[in-house]
Amino acid sequence: MSDPIIVLNDLTKKYGDYTAVDHVNLTINQGDVFGMLGPNGAGKSTTILMMLGLTEPTSGNVEICGFNSTTHPIDVKRKVGYLPEDVGFYDNITGIENLRYTAQLNGIPTAKANIKIEQLLKRVGLEGQGEKKAGKYSRGMRQRLGLADVLIKDPQIIILDEPTSGIDPAGVVEFINLIHELSEKDGLTILFSSHILDQVQKACQRVVLFNKGQLLAEIDLAEMKEKGEDLSDIYSQYFEEGGKKHE
Amino acid sequence: MNNTISPFWVIVNKEIADHLKSWRFLILLFILLLTCMGSLYSALHGFKTPIKSEDPNNAFFFLKLFTVSDGSLPSFAIFISFLGPLLGIGLGFDLINTEQNKGTLSRLLSQPIHRDCIINAKFLAALSVISILFFALSFLVMGFGLLYIGIPPTASEFWRVVFFDLVSILYVAFWLNLSILFSVCFTQPATSALSSIAIWLFFSIFYPMIIHLVAHATSPSEMATPHEIYHFQEFIMSLLQLSPSELFNEATTTLLMPSVRSLGPLTMQQVQGAIPGPLPLGQSILVAWPQLTGLIAATVICFALSYFLFMRREVRSR
Numbered sequence: 180m181s182d183p184i185i186v187l188n189d190l191t192k193k194y195g196d197y198t199a200v201d202h203v204n205l206t207i208n209q210g211d212v213f214g215m216l217g218p219n220g221a222g223k224s225t226t227i228l229m230m231l232g233l234t235e236p237t238s239g240n241v242e243i244c245g246f247n248s249t250t251h252p253i254d255v256k257r258k259v260g261y262l263p264e265d266v267g268f269y270d271n272i273t274g275i276e277n278l279r280y281t282a283q284l285n286g287i288p289t290a291k292a293n294i295k296i297e298q299l300l301k302r303v304g305l306e307g308q309g310e311k312k313a314g315k316y317s318r319g320m321r322q323r324l325g326l327a328d329v330l331i332k333d334p335q336i337i338i339l340d341e342p343t344s345g346i347d348p349a350g351v352v353e354f355i356n357l358i359h360e361l362s363e364k365d366g367l368t369i370l371f372s373s374h375i376l377d378q379v380q381k382a383c384q385r386v387v388l389f390n391k392g393q394l395l396a397e398i399d400l401a402e403m404k405e406k407g408e409d410l411s412d413i414y415s416q417y418f419e420e421g422g423k424k425h426e
Numbered sequence: 427m428n429n430t431i432s433p434f435w436v437i438v439n440k441e442i443a444d445h446l447k448s449w450r451f452l453i454l455l456f457i458l459l460l461t462c463m464g465s466l467y468s469a470l471h472g473f474k475t476p477i478k479s480e481d482p483n484n485a486f487f488f489l490k491l492f493t494v495s496d497g498s499l500p501s502f503a504i505f506i507s508f509l510g511p512l513l514g515i516g517l518g519f520d521l522i523n524t525e526q527n528k529g530t531l532s533r534l535l536s537q538p539i540h541r542d543c544i545i546n547a548k549f550l551a552a553l554s555v556i557s558i559l560f561f562a563l564s565f566l567v568m569g570f571g572l573l574y575i576g577i578p579p580t581a582s583e584f585w586r587v588v589f590f591d592l593v594s595i596l597y598v599a600f601w602l603n604l605s606i607l608f609s610v611c612f613t614q615p616a617t618s619a620l621s622s623i624a625i626w627l628f629f630s631i632f633y634p635m636i637i638h639l640v641a642h643a644t645s646p647s648e649m650a651t652p653h654e655i656y657h658f659q660e661f662i663m664s665l666l667q668l669s670p671s672e673l674f675n676e677a678t679t680t681l682l683m684p685s686v687r688s689l690g691p692l693t694m695q696q697v698q699g700a701i702p703g704p705l706p707l708g709q710s711i712l713v714a715w716p717q718l719t720g721l722i723a724a725t726v727i728c729f730a731l732s733y734f735l736f737m738r739r740e741v742r743s744r
């Protein structure tokens with residue numbers, strides 16, 4: 180399948196004089212596991228916010244499943260699960276109650292939600308921890324709960340902003356396996372933003388390099404392997420060039 | 427398929443539960459209960475002094491529970507005008523910014539719900555809590571009053587109390603909206619609480635003082651014509667009415683003291699021939715109508731502003 184499901188047209192976001200996202204054009208196809216790789220402050224999160232209508236583009240637009248994110252955010256949010264960087268939960272209620280709240284907001288009937296919550300907690304490695312107050316969760320556990328929270332509404336697309344931060348190495352491996360599983364079994368389209376090259380390389384099929392709000396390169400990892408190249412070489416090549424330009 | 431509740435009511439339910447379970451609510455409840463007891467005590471004590479027979483409010487014996495005091499403590503109505511803002515501010519000052527700081531706002535907003543739905547639901551939840559509280563308190567006062575004085579309220583008195591509750595709720599709704607507005611503006615809950623409290627203190631303490639100064643400076647000379655004096659009084663009244671607590675006081679005065687027939691200055695012509703008798707409830711509401719509209723307008727302005735600020739704001743996680 181190669182139907183475009185996320186399309187960015189000339190997307191630009193300016194904060195005053197500072198351009199955080201600079202005329203980005205990008206198409207993501209259905210079923211892709213797509214990586215956004217870039218250093219801190221590259222504009223990854225800003226791009227994602229615009230995809231969900233959480234901030235308005237200065238110019239250009241985003242179309243997800245054919246809906247414009249700025250004018251039809253609700254339709255977009257029905258299809259998209261978004262895991263923000265440093266996700267937060269209501270501390271005074273348990274993990275399960277937090278998930279149940281999200282389920283209710285998405286109109287999932289309680290009985291169905293309870294079954295799903297059980298399954299998802301197991302899937303993200305929080306089995307037996309659901310009765311704990313969310314305030315007592317560790318950073319990594321919160322991140323895992325966040326993933327369950329994203330999956331509860333049965334999205335077509337999931338957008339993960341630095342989802343592995345705070346997760347231990349074994350957890351990261353599980354997490355990447357989970358991404359593969361979600362992509363293969365459930366047919367989800369996944370957008371994975373990160374600054375960790377290694378994780379992006381393991382998890383994704385296609386990668387874009389981001390820096391200073393600009394899209395530097397779009398790389399198909401399978402093609403790259405055939406050519407015998409390495410992502411880290413390409414990455415350093417781009418960022419050294421970028422560094423020289425700005426000297 | 428439609429056996430699920432709409433997201434709006436889901437949020438309302440959760441918010442109400444949050445309020446009721448919070449320490450803050452318990453503390454506010456405690457303060458209000460104390461108030462209630464105190465003013466009831468002072469009202470009942472005030473009843474012991476002989477009743478002047480020419481007072482037209484005497485027919486409305488029951489309403490005096492809310493307006494009379496023996497001087498040791500303010501009456502119930504005055505207590506509410508002073509503490510109502512605290513209740514509104516207490517429930518509203520951190521509704522939006524805490525969610526933002528905890529990172530739950532961005533999660534909430536990535537669910538398929540409209541942004542206005544969140545503000546509306548939070549407002550409605552806090553307002554329902556306040557409404558239940560006020561009705562409970564005023565019925566408590568009525569119940570105790572009934573036990574002590576043994577005269578049941580007339581239907582008209584009962585409705586006046588109900589309208590008094592509604593006006594109090596409206597008044598607190600204004601402060602609630604103001605604090606929600608600040609909770610949208612300021613990222614720190616402490617800042618937004620402090621700003622709301624600053625405005626509350628300004629209007630309840632400093633504003634009357636400023637008006638006093640203005641009145642002193644601009645008061646017409648002793649030789650002034652009645653016309654000039656009338657206009658001066660009207661001018662001072664309209665300045666006073668910029669304060670929400672003044673609007674509330676005027677509205678409740680009319681509702682709880684049926685003999686009040688005008689809130690502004692009256693000319694001799696208007697007073698001449700008027701029999702000092704109580705007004706029917708409908709007329710009292712009419713007298714208080716401008717004050718009520720003023721309160722509603724102020725509430726709507728705050729609401730609209732928070733809307734405007736919240737709808738297009740960028741929501742990042744934390």
Ligand SMILES: Nc1ncnc2c1ncn2[C@@H]1O[C@H](COP(=O)(O)OP(=O)(O)OP(=O)(O)O)[C@@H](O)[C@H]1O
Nearest residue numbers: 194197199217218219220221222223224225226374
């Ligand atoms: N409200 C704002 N006002 C001004 N500049 C902003 C604002 N928000 C973000 N920026 C700037 O936009 C740029 C992109 O930020 P963004 O959060 O998208 O980076 P990122 O790629 O997600 O980085 P990280 O890997 O650290 O999460 C940064 O340089 C940041 O300083």
Ligand SMILES: [Mg+2]
Nearest residue numbers: 223224264340
């Ligand atoms: Mg980021």
